[in-house]
Amino acid sequence: MNTVRRISAFVGRWFALIVLIAGAIALATPSTFDGWAAQVPLLLQIIMLGMGMTLRPGDFVIIGRRPWALLLGVAAQFTLMPLLGWSIAHLLGLSAVLTAGMILVGCAPGGTASNVMVFLARGDTALSVAMTSVSTLLAPVLTPLLVLLLIGEDLPVSASELFLSIVKIVLVPVLLGLVLRLVFPRLVERVVDLLPLISVAGITGVVLAVVAGSASTLLSVGLLVFAAVVLHNVAGLTLGYAVGRLCGMPVSSRRAISIEVGMQNSGLAAALATVHFSPAAALPAAIFSVWHNVSGSTLASYWSRRPIEGEDITSRHDASGAAITP
Template identity: 65%
Template sequence: MDRVQAIGDVVGRWFAVIVVAAGGMALAVPGPFAGWSSAVPWLLALIMLGMGMTLRPVDFAYIARRPVAFAIGIAAQYVVMPGLGWLLTQIFSLPPEIAVGVILVACAPGGTASNVMVFLARGDVALSVAMTSVSTLLAPLLTPALVLLLAGQFLPVAPGSLFLSIVQIVLIPVVLGFLLRRFAGAAVDRVIPALPLFSVVGITTVVMIIVAGSADALLAAGLVILAVVALHNVAGLALGYVAARACGLDVAARRAISIEVGMQNSGLAATLGTVHFGPAAALPGALFSVWHNVSGSIVAGYWSRRPATTAPAEQTTRD
């Protein structure tokens, strides 16, 4: 298992490169990867099961210790990104399916890779884990409601169907994984070192299937979609930090909230797009999966060289 963990660590460090290369392969030769869209929800459910297996009751204790920081983070997660997503669809006058895909990314919970990025950035990891976990548990209610509110102008939205999909793809696997960790901890501990490798393989496969299924649309509007995705992510990172700073949170909490807000569960967005709106609606999620790992790595690398425990007078100049 040590060897598997070592492989997983290496793959995790090169995740962005791997996903970019895999997406390019699927775009260049879509045939072998097309037609597998029905497997996407199952792949994401397995990834979320792995996420649930990493959770422990202590991860939720942060909420009681620092409720203000947690509340600010969750509010920013479900206000900043949906607002930005809707604004970008208006500015770029996106086609309906692409616009819905952007809204789906905007209204998704925090991404599973964000905890690693916060750790590398010397941020508040406990806050990051609590935000990812709770935003994921809130997703069955908040994501359909926000999508209905913001995307209903583009295509018909069935919030009840979205709710059921998120429960099946996200909530049930996460809760099952948590229960497995709780009642079969010894067995789960043996497989946890392999989970990063499994997640990378699963997300990469999802990206390849989506890119292959929407190759024509991606070639026609790829640069525009990429510009929207990049602006959405970068603005989310910046505004998450600004919101945390404006509320007087410490530097470590600012970094955690910035990364949590900017990094979405784009796999969920892509899956919902595939199942409910069509292949083109999954493209923003697929591209976001690539981009936010690149930008997150850059931000984490920058902050990793700048201590988060600076004196108040130094915080403005150093961070």
């Protein structure tokens, strides 16, 4: 298992580069990955099962202890990012399909890679894990409603079909993973070191499918979409921290909210875009998968060198075993 841990650590450290190389390969030889788009939901289901297996009942204790911090973070997650996605897409004049992709990224819950980033940033990891878990559980209801509100007039979208997709792709696998951890704790502990590898393999497959399926669109508007994604992510990180500061949250909580708001489950956005719109609509999510890991790790590195004086972060725990997802 020590070898597995070392491989997992290596893959986690170079995740963004691995995904970037995969995207380049798909762009160069898109025909190689014909038909992969149909497997995107399955790949994400596997990733979300891994996320569920990393959860513990104790991850939800913060709901009773500090409901205000959690409520603030989740509210910021589901207001700032959807509105930013819509605003940036319209500001840059993106097509209706790409705008839908930006909005889907904004309406997605947090990804568990954020938990690792918050831990490395000396932030409130317990709050981060709780935000990821609660936003994921709320996603089947909030994501379709927000998408319908922001996209409904531009493209046909069914909130009920989105709801069913998120239940199948996210909620069922996460709950199954949580049950497996409760019923077979020893077995899960034996395989938990493999979860980052599985997650990276899954999101790499998603990127291969999305980029191959929309190669012509990416070649024509790639730089513009990249600019939109960077603006979206950086604005989310910045405004997330600002909200925590304006509401008087401690520095550790501000860091957690910033990273949670700025880092999205872009894999879910890619899956929903592929199923309900087109591979081109999944482009923002595919680019986001690479970029938010670069920006998140950079910010975590910056904050890790700036200890929080006078703050007792007793709620922090090691999140390094969490499955890394987009």
